[in-house]
Amino acid sequence: MTGARIAVLAGGLSLERDVSLRSGRRVAEALGERGHPVTRLDLGDDLVERLTAAEPDLVYLALHGMAGEDGTVQNLLDLLDVPYTGSDAVASAIAWDKVVAKGLYRRGGLPTPDWLAVSSTAVRGMGAGAALRRVAGHLGDRVVVKPSQGGAALGVRLAPEPAALPGALVTAFNYHDVALIERFVSGREVAVSVVDGVPLPPVEIVVESGAYDFSARYTHGAAQYFAPARLDARALERCAEVALTAMQIAGCRDVARADLIVDDDGVPWLLELDTCPGMTETSLLPCAARAAGWDFPALCERVVDAALRRRAAAARIPTATGGGPRTAGSGASAPQDPT
Numbered sequence: 001m002t003g004a005r006i007a008v009l010a011g012g013l014s015l016e017r018d019v020s021l022r023s024g025r026r027v028a029e030a031l032g033e034r035g036h037p038v039t040r041l042d043l044g045d046d047l048v049e050r051l052t053a054a055e056p057d058l059v060y061l062a063l064h065g066m067a068g069e070d071g072t073v074q075n076l077l078d079l080l081d082v083p084y085t086g087s088d089a090v091a092s093a094i095a096w097d098k099v100v101a102k103g104l105y106r107r108g109g110l111p112t113p114d115w116l117a118v119s120s121t122a123v124r125g126m127g128a129g130a131a132l133r134r135v136a137g138h139l140g141d142r143v144v145v146k147p148s149q150g151g152a153a154l155g156v157r158l159a160p161e162p163a164a165l166p167g168a169l170v171t172a173f174n175y176h177d178v179a180l181i182e183r184f185v186s187g188r189e190v191a192v193s194v195v196d197g198v199p200l201p202p203v204e205i206v207v208e209s210g211a212y213d214f215s216a217r218y219t220h221g222a223a224q225y226f227a228p229a230r231l232d233a234r235a236l237e238r239c240a241e242v243a244l245t246a247m248q249i250a251g252c253r254d255v256a257r258a259d260l261i262v263d264d265d266g267v268p269w270l271l272e273l274d275t276c277p278g279m280t281e282t283s284l285l286p287c288a289a290r291a292a293g294w295d296f297p298a299l300c301e302r303v304v305d306a307a308l309r310r311r312a313a314a315a316r317i318p319t320a321t322g323g324g325p326r327t328a329g330s331g332a333s334a335p336q337d338p339t
């Protein structure tokens, strides 16, 4: 029996294009091995045309960075009535914007490091530069500065003292108009991936030297991974709880990865949720899946399964007017005959 027809969407225009192509290649091969007829697609002017021609049962989103993770592609697929893996457009947009997401996590009672947000508009047009000296009073001398929207640690800088703050902000503004200034948290870096509601073993990241930056992430041997993380059972449990609650708050589904720093008291400080986690050889989600005893094709299949089950469930829900099935994706009703 052949499986569902799947279009793997990877590449795109973001700074993480190459990583996404690597993720997409692996996912396409794995799903092919599992008996799915697979088409590979990239973003481009002809995307709608190619999607229409491919007629997939499901799109597997292996895009990283803007357009793929901020809800743009999800909105387009909803418009086309094509089901896809992962979070819907709203949840994607929430998780993609670190300042917005942290506000919601904090309201939901999750531990996320104290922060401030500064926009380049306020620096250029409102004299915000003069207020930067107040940052240390709020957050301490040591802060991390990052673009509110971005990924793969691009534009993320540690400002070890207040004098380094303006330079770090300029770097962040190269990536996005809003910079997040966050209290530096010292501790173990841990990532918790959740697949179809199941938290996988937390993975601890130890970088040989320097930061867990772009090159440490995608160079073999530049970082060491411990799965499960070297934490006591209670701390491991708390990491999983934070990841699950964060997904619930943002409204994420199918798959996501929470990035945390666990301090010496065992508090798992939530940095962010990634709604399209990397699927490369060195990525954290496949590493967590291995620790759970799932090989890579089994991981891909679980994500696909979650999305297909949702599509099947949506098809069974009659619309309010009884005029046919509800469409998958956004939850909007299928177009109705005006008569």
Ligand SMILES: Nc1ncnc2c1ncn2[C@@H]1O[C@H](COP(=O)(O)OP(=O)(O)O)[C@@H](O)[C@H]1O
Binding pocket: 113, 144, 146, 150, 151, 152, 153, 154, 156, 182, 183, 184, 185, 186, 189, 211, 212, 259, 261, 271, 272
């Ligand atoms: N508040 C912080 N304290 C200490 N290190 C941090 C902090 N915020 C980020 N980092 C480091 O920077 C990296 C990237 O930050 P993160 O918020 O996960 O953004 P990205 O979307 O770029 O992955 C983290 O993996 C961690 O190594």
Ligand SMILES: [Mg+2]
Binding pocket: 152, 153, 259, 272, 274
């Ligand atoms: Mg991260």
